[in-house]
Amino acid sequence: MIGCRIAYVLDPYLAVFRQSELSNRTERAAIEAEIGCEAADSIRYDADHTLFFDDGGLRDGITHYTMLEGYPDPLVGKLVLLHSDFSEQKPTLSMQRALARFQCYRAVMDPIIKTSSTVKDDLTNFITGVSEFKLRIEQVVIAIR
Numbered sequence: 001m002i003g004c005r006i007a008y009v010l011d012p013y014l015a016v017f018r019q020s021e022l023s024n025r026t027e028r029a030a031i032e033a034e035i036g037c038e039a040a041d042s043i044r045y046d047a048d049h050t051l052f053f054d055d056g057g058l059r060d061g062i063t064h065y066t067m068l069e070g071y072p073d074p075l076v077g078k079l080v081l082l083h084s085d086f087s088e089q090k091p092t093l094s095m096q097r098a099l100a101r102f103q104c105y106r107a108v109m110d111p112i113i114k115t116s117s118t119v120k121d122d123l124t125n126f127i128t129g130v131s132e133f134k135l136r137i138e139q140v141v142i143a144i145r
Helices: 027-035 095-099
Strands: 006-012 016-023 039-046 049-054 066-067 079-084 102-120 121-138
Touching: 006 027, 006 095, 016 027, 016 079, 016 095, 027 039, 027 049, 027 079
Parallel strands: none
Antiparallel strands: 006 016, 006 079, 039 049, 049 079, 066 102, 102 121
16 A cells, blocks of 8 residues: 555554554554554654554553563553654564563453362262452463464
8 A cells, every 4th residue: 555654563452463554644543543542642662663552541440451671651452663754664673573572461360269068968069169369460472463
């Protein structure tokens, strides 16, 4: 497609890092549509690249987050990586090298199962049920597509 730039998109929900084409004419709107937000913010990824993310992503009820090496705050939702120079049509680093700076995590609930038994007239009844859930954070392995 003529007039497009290639972006790298990290989707922690699908555990995928992929390329996407963004139109130059409506780049900000294309970035926000790719992320799925109304207001994208950005930070410097390195000297040549910019990382875009959902400005309102840190809210109650998140299930996934991403940490960028060298950046202190968690990032939530899809991330879009573009070359900072608009004359460059795509990022100048490989997808493998770009992905190496990200660590993605998700919340996991493990059920705690309790079993009890009762004995009546030589008959033992076992009762099993979930007594609670234990929350843990698990790293997500991201595939390049």
